[in-house]
Each structure stands twice: as structure tokens, then as C-alpha cells.
Amino acid sequence: MSESPAVLDLELGPIAHGGFCVARLQGRVVFVRGGLPGERVRARVIDDSKASHWFATATEVLRADDHRVAPPCPVSQRCGGCDFQHVEPAFQRQLKRRVVSEQLSRGAGIEWDGAVEPAGDDEDGLGWRTRMRYGVQHGRPALRAFRSHDLVTVPEGGCPISHPAGRPAAEKAAAGAAQVAVAVAGALTDDPTVGVVADGHRVEGPSLLVEGLDPRVPLARAGNRSWKVGADGFWQVHPRAATVLAEAVIDGLKPRPGERALDLYCGVGLFAGLLADAGVRVEGVEVSRAAVGLARRNVPGARFWAGRTDRIMPRMSHRADLVVLDPPRKGAGRKVAGQVASVRPRAIAHVACDPAALARDLSLFAENGYRPVSIRAFDLFPMTHHVECVAILRASDDEAILRAQDGDGH
Template sequence: MSTHPAVLDLELGAIAHGGFCVARHEGRVVFVRGGLPGERVRAEMIDDSKASHWFATVSEVLRADEHRVVPPCPVAQRCGGCDFQHVDLAFQRELKRRVVAEQLSRGAGIDWDGVVEPADDHENGLGWRTRMRYGVEEDRPALRAFRSHDLVPVPADGCPIAHPAGRRAAETAVAGAEQVAVAVAGATTAEPTVGVLADGRRVAGPVLLAESLDHGAPLAGAQRRTWKVGADGFWQVHTRAATVLAEAVLGGLAPRSGERALDLYCGVGLFAGLLADAGVQVEGVEISRAAAGLARRNVPGARFLAGRTDRMMPKLWHRADLVVLDPPRKGAGRKVVGQVAAVRPRAVAHVACDPAALARDLSLFAEQGYRPVSIRAFDLFPMTHHIECVAILRASDTATLRASERQS
């Protein structure tokens, strides 16, 4: 039986990974959602199941920080999708910068002094999300509440971070459905294409969508390339994310014609296609058979295997000049990092959607003699705590490559 008060008066400390501010109540750590460092708040307890720490959400602000704003969405505090709608956009990026720096320092011993770069200089943090999955509540598109399976209907005008074309499509698809998936392709064009699935069945638009980069491929002279991707498949969700990441990855790797590259966790072949356009031979791995099949279609000159990366690596080239890895949120892990180092690439591009996982992977790469020459962070998920990073790694010395060669 709980003996603590249901509402706590708290002084909020530093921002933590996950979008929480850290507070203390009678010596116990409390992770608080909806606050800002330095604020005094009343917070309602939402999870006290762990002895080491609790979770709470701000119910009243007693002393506000200067960067606090009115959330643009009326259900922001209830919905689990957005963590930072109460924070002005520039300071959201400062909070994310602090998180990235803290995670890299703690997890990899790296003193990072970078900034969080916006995806678009003109954005307001809204209307960027091109792929959404909704439940249905009260005959309305709905999203899950924070740390709950309860559903929160979106506002009358739709979810503010969803692309406007997707909002309209979701409204028309929920009748009689339990789950609705909406994908918007060509989101920066005057006439985007919208694919809608209800309970896994197509109800509007194509099942396969055509995606391309906003401003063409990031390599001078490269051909304009289009990728086919399923309406319920993976593609970067921010309207500018594919372009931003492509420029960071290809710019960091500086591929040369005739080189070999591995594209790990390759999806439908975004990076593989751009490497192929640069004259690079590519092999890729993707756990989703559907996505791997589309990668073969999108980049016909490359070779793609479907399966777990660690299991497929022995079937790929044992020597590669370049490696791109874009693992899931948990990161690549020790086995895959060791396998990557064993192919002795001259450069590795690590795309990470979790700074803690990136730090763990960078620490493992350091054990193999690979260290980052650059780490960039991008705000590809405005209004949320999520952030995308791209680290470019190179072998620290030629002795490392020789040792790796002997081990292989």
C-alpha cells in the first residue's frame, strides 16, 4: 500500500534522458514529465512501482522557467507522443544538447561540444511527422496516453505534429477500425501522396509509396533516385530527415568510386542507393523480408540479405571500405560492433536514434580501435525528447587495422 502523497511539491533539477527532469522526494529520485530545470512544481504521481525511483507529471507550475510556453496541442500533457510542447523550440534543442553531451560523457568518455541542428531553418516544430499509427477512441483517431494503454483522442484539427495531409486522411479512415496507419510521401511537394491502412487493409492511396530526397541526392552529379516503401514500412518520419541524414552520412564517409560498402539495418536501401550512385559496390542486411525485397528493387545493382545482422555478417564481404549502420533504438551491440571492426573499414557511419545506445556502441568501437572524428545531432523529432545522431568513425591508427586483419 502506498504511503506517499499522490501529489508532490518538487524542485526540478537537470534534464534527463527520456525528457524528464530529475527531482528528489525524501531522498528518492523522481522523474518528472512536463517540467523544466529550475522550476518549482506540484507533480502528480503516475508510477511508484519501483523502489529506486518514481515517475510523476506536472499538475501545477508554482515557479515557471522563462522558456515555458503554452503547448500548441490541448492534449499534449495527456498524450504520450510529445514531451516538450511546453518548451520553446530553441530551448528544446538546448535540452537535447545537454542530454546528448551527458550520455556521451557518461557512456563513452567523450567530451562533446556540438549543437543540435534543426532539420529545417524555417520549421515551427509542427506538421513534420509523415507516418502515424492511431488507435480509435470515440470514433476519433487516438494516441496512447503517457505510460499507459489508454487512448487519447487527437484534437479536432488532428495531431499538430502530424503532416496536414495525413491528419485529413486519418479522420476519414477510423470508421469501424481499431488501428489506422497513415503514410505521407512527397511531403514537401504541393501534392503529397497519402497511403492509409485500416487494420492492415488498404483503404486509401497506394500500398507502395515513392519517396525521394528533398533536393536530390547529396552527391554532386548523382542521379535523381526514388525509393519504393510500404505504407506500413519504415521510412524516416520527418519531412526532411532522409535528406538531412543522407547528407551527413555521405558527407562524412566521402565514398570513392570502386569501393565496397556494407549497409547494415538498411531498410529499403536509402543509404545503399546513394552509395551505389557514387560508384560504390554495396551489400546490405535488413531483418524485414519485405523491406529487403524492396531494397533489391530500389537498388538493383546491390546485394541484400534478409535476417538478423549478426547472423548475416559472415555471409557478407570479409573486407569493406565503408560501413553504414542504422540500428534500432537498442543500438548495434558488442557482437555487431566486433563484426564491423573485423571487416576493417576505413570509415563507419553510425546513425543512432538513442544517445545512450550510441554512447554504448561508441565505447565498444573504441575497444576495437575505432573512434569518432565527428558526431552530429539533429532535431528530427521536434516537440518530443527524441533525437537523431550521426557519428563518423575511423580507425585510430594503422596498427589497429593490422590487428583486426590478423583476427579475421
Template structure:
């Protein structure tokens, strides 16, 4: 592996946005994925990774010709920290860039022409202060995050990470003084998010070990260190999209795959469905059984689906970033549900899964995208799939 170009500064004309938050440029015929730029800009960028012969990664260091949507980042370490990709981009245009990525991935991988928009979680959102769950390393006794494509640590500003929920910033500073790793969870019901739980090196040092999260009239118990959507409005936005797409009917059988503590199972049960779920985390399943009336099993989804009912009217799946894959999709198809809701945090894996569903005779009736991770390149999608023979 050659390192002779790492650290070199290149003058580049930036092309289209690509998956991962990069702009695509070329240098002497080689593709360079550039962080911190905007399509159409001319920049000087430092090469960060030249380990691949076909493409390099670089980060913008100087903007020579700026796009009109460029703004000054709120955070002084935004260009170095790996947490935010788009602090230099006006918030509405961040969503436009994400829209382009979703459309490109769906068309290129799945052959789907998508003309939707990336919807904000809140129309008045400025993209800051939303992240209710933060995982820090520490550097010199202060909270820190990984640098982009590096194991180096970048200390967050003294006033806290700007995208972290304000209620947890002081607790993060306090815990970091005596720990190497800190998790901060801000929880509460509705707009009242003032309860803070802190784990320092895996040990609870502040707040409840089990927190309460809500969505409308429903509540779920979640381990402080367990999984729950990090945006305060994410649960409401996603469950509304799933319910609107599936239109559950009284008495229908519904499967919740990768169910966690039962978020989607809970709203489906409230709508009258009989629910079953599967989740790899034993603790999450224990909580799901407390949170929701239904049947929940522990195991890897791809290995455990045959323990679930052999027929289902509805299926919800919220897989990890890599997607569901062929085995899970095949198991869903054997049940011939009347509708499937695929909740995806990665447009490329969503497109791959949609291609697999298409092979089995299911097409997307709708695909919606949501900006639940402002200032980052991440985007959440909800695809509703139905048998292709339906009008």
C-alpha cells in the same frame, strides 16, 4: 509492488534534464523523473509510477515558478498524450535540452566530451506538421494515441494531432470511424507531399500500397506500412551527413547494415561505391533490390554479417533503438573499414556502441545531432568513426 504513492502530488524543485525528456528531482531522498517541466522550475507533480524503489515517475500538474523558456502548448492534450514531451518548451530551447542530453550520455557512458549542437532539420521550422507517418488507435470512433506510461487512449484534437502532417489528418478521422487501428502515410517527392495511404486494421483502404520517397534525384519504393524516416527532410539531412563524413570513392566496397529499402545504399551507389546490405524484413529487401543496384540479403544483422563481404572500405549502420551491440560491432571491426557512419536514434545506445568501437581501435572523427523529432525528446545522431591511429 506498492501503490500507496501513485497519484500523490509532490511539490518539487526540478534539476537537470535527463534522457527521456524528464527533469530530475528528489523527494525524501528518492529520485523522481518529472515530465512536463524545465530545469530550475518549482512544480506540483502527480506520481504516475511508483513501482521502483529507487525512482518514481511523475507528471507536472501545476507550475509554481516557471522558466523563461516555457510556452503554452499548442495541443490541448499535450500534457497527457505520450506523443510529445516538449510542447511546453520554446523550440530553440528544446534543441538545447537535447544537446545537454546527448553530451551527458556520451560523456558518462563513453567518456567522450562532445561540444556540438543539435541542428534543426529546417532553420524556419516551428516543430509542427512534420510527422508523415502516424499510427493511431481509436477511441469512440476518433483517432487516439496512448497516454504517457499508460495503455489508456487519448483522443487527438478535432483538427488533428499538431505534429502530424496536415495532408493526412482528414483521412485519419475518416478511417477511425470504422477501425480499431489506423496507419496514415503521407508521401510524395520533394515538397509535394499530398499522396495519402491509409491502413485500417492492417488493410489498405486508401491510396497506394507502395509509395515513392525521394532524396535529391534518387527515388525509393517503400511499402505504405514499412519503414521510412518520418520527418520530410530526414532522408536528405542524414544522407548528406553520411556522405560528408565518409567521402566515398569510386569503386569502394560499402556495407549498409539494417538497410531497410536501401536509403544509404542508394546514395553510396550513386557516389560510385559497390554496395551490399542486410535487413531483417524480407519485403524491405525485395524493395531494396528494386531500388538500388547491389547485393542485399535477408536476416538479422548480428546473425547474417558473415554472409557479406569479408572486407569493406565503408560501413553504414542504422540500428534500432537498442543499438548495434557487441556482435555487430565485432563483425564490422574484422573488416577494418577506413570509415564507419553510425546513425543512431538514441544517444545512450550510440554511446554504448562507441565504447565498443573504441575497444577495437576506432574513434569518432565527428558526431552530429539533428532535431528530426521536434516536440519530442528524441534526437538523431550521426557519428563518423575512423581508426584511432589516423590524425
């Protein structure tokens, strides 16, 4: 590390992507965790390895913003799981709105004035996380510290953002294990089911490992459907997230019976299932063979491929009315954007967990003749900086679509 003072006295500027506030010190940018725009804080430097910018954590608030609150978790400033426990939940969404707006403007030239929508009317930001992975420290569940491999023991009573049904099971399993995974099914019911795996072995409830899922226990629901989901595979961790995103996608696409759709990065078939229920013929692709196996069970009328999206796309239908893509955090990228445009869909739904990656992808789709007609953002990860977005794209003109067919899609 280069020479730097251990503690800085800083005036905090705007919120930045990642949950940091931006401060400046003698021409250097300092990204500060645990602050709010406009506050004055003392902050401890935690990373000065870059000459252009440092990272720091607020240790003392000298001038507080009105939206600052006492964190509900006593270890929130040390644990890496939460970024915004010191912020009122409604203002957390305002901060996320600013980040989405700034990223879309910077990365795609889109001026967005939407809101970050809560997942439910009673959202207090706690008790929502249905899947947790813990290390163990002194016989108790622990989570990794911020930007560190060190462990921080969760407080008595459990991690406040974890679902309450899973907290006692985590405490019990941690007493004799090194690693514990907990998943809660039926999280919105009066009688949720808890599955626990300790050191790779089931110790309580249904087996929640891929290929070992108890077929009697649907792990997740959205709309009028249930999905079998492997605990090691992808599924939204907020109990309302799948329904919120599915409704946004279906409402935006407005599928019609008899249409064709591609579900890219399809996971276990969330969007494919709802499109099939609307009378749409669906093909899906997912890199995980285990997820594809579950997708085939969940949506038996659809066709699913296992492999990388960019490699499988040429083998899928060359025309589609609708495309849904839910890529990993890095986004879809230039090649997939071109491939999607080449099938000439009348509408595209892009689901994104990173606003910077979404902005990059939207700029690529614009090059291929598709632009967003709506962008919605959802607070599906309260107390963290993460935000989920759904963009609905349509062709800007037929000529642009024809140009796209001569590009990266072929």
C-alpha cells in the same frame, strides 16, 4: 504500488534521457514529465513501483522558466506522443544537446560540445510526422496516453505534429474503424499523396502496405533518388530526415568510385543507393525480408542479404572500405562492433536514434581501434525527446585494427 503521496512539491533539476527532469525527494529520484530545469512544480506520481525512483507528471507550475510556452496541443500533457510541447522549439534542441552530451560523456568518455541541428530553417515543430497510427475512440482518431494503454482523442483539426494532408483522411477513416494508419507521400510538395489503411484494409489513396505498394507512387525521396517504402517497414517519418541523414553520412564518409561498402541494418536501401550513385560497390543486410525485397528494387546494382546482421556478416565481404550501420534503438552491440572492425574499413558511419545506445557502441568501437572524428545531432522528432545522431569513426592506429581482427569479428 508502494505508499507515496499523490502530489509532490518539487524543485526540478537537470534534464534526463527520456525527456524527464530530475528531482529529488528525501533521497529518492523522481523523474518528472512536463517540466523544465530550475522550475518548481506540483507533480502527480504516476509510477511508484520502484523503491529507488518514481515517475511523475507536472500538474501545476509554481515557478516557470522563461522558455516555457503554452502547448499548441490541448491534450499534450495526457497524450504520450509529445514530451516538449511546453518548451520553445529552439530550447528543445538545447535540452536535447545536454542529453547527448551527458550520455556521450557518461557512456563513452567523450566530451561533446556540438549542437542539435534543426531539420529546416522554418522548423516550428509542427506538421512534420508523415506516418501516424491511431486507435479510435468515440469514432475519432486517438493516441495512447503517456505510459498507458488508455486512449486520448486527438483535438479537433487533428494531431498538430501530424502532416496536415493526413488529418482529414484520419478523421474520415476513424468513423467506422478500430485502427487507422495514415501515410503521406510527397510531404514537401504542393500536392502530397495520402494513403489510409483502416483495420488492415486500404480505404484511400495508394496501398501503403508492404508488397502492396503502388509502383507508380514513390513514397520517399532523398538526394536525387526515390525509394519504394512499405508503410509497415522502417523509414524516417520527418519529411526532411532521410535527406539530412544521407547528406551527413555521405559528407562524412567521402566515398570514392570503386570502393566497397557494407550497409548494415540497411532497411530499403537509403544509404546503399547513395553510395551506389557515388560509384561504390555495396552489400547490405536487413532482418526484414520485405525490406530487402524493396531494397533490391530500389538499388538493383547492389547485393542484399536477409537476416540478422551478426549472423550474415561472416558471409559478406571480408574487406570493406566503408561501413554504414543504422541499428535499432538498442544499438549494434559488442559482436557487431567487432565484426565491423574486422573488415578494416577506412571510415564508419554510425546512425543512432538513441544517444545512450550510441555511447555504448562508441565505447565498443574504441576497444576495437575506431574512434569518432565527428558527431552530429539532428532534431528530426520535434516536440519529443528523441534525437538522431551521426558519428563518423576512423581507425586510431593500424595496430588497433590488427588487434580487432583477433577479437569478436572472427
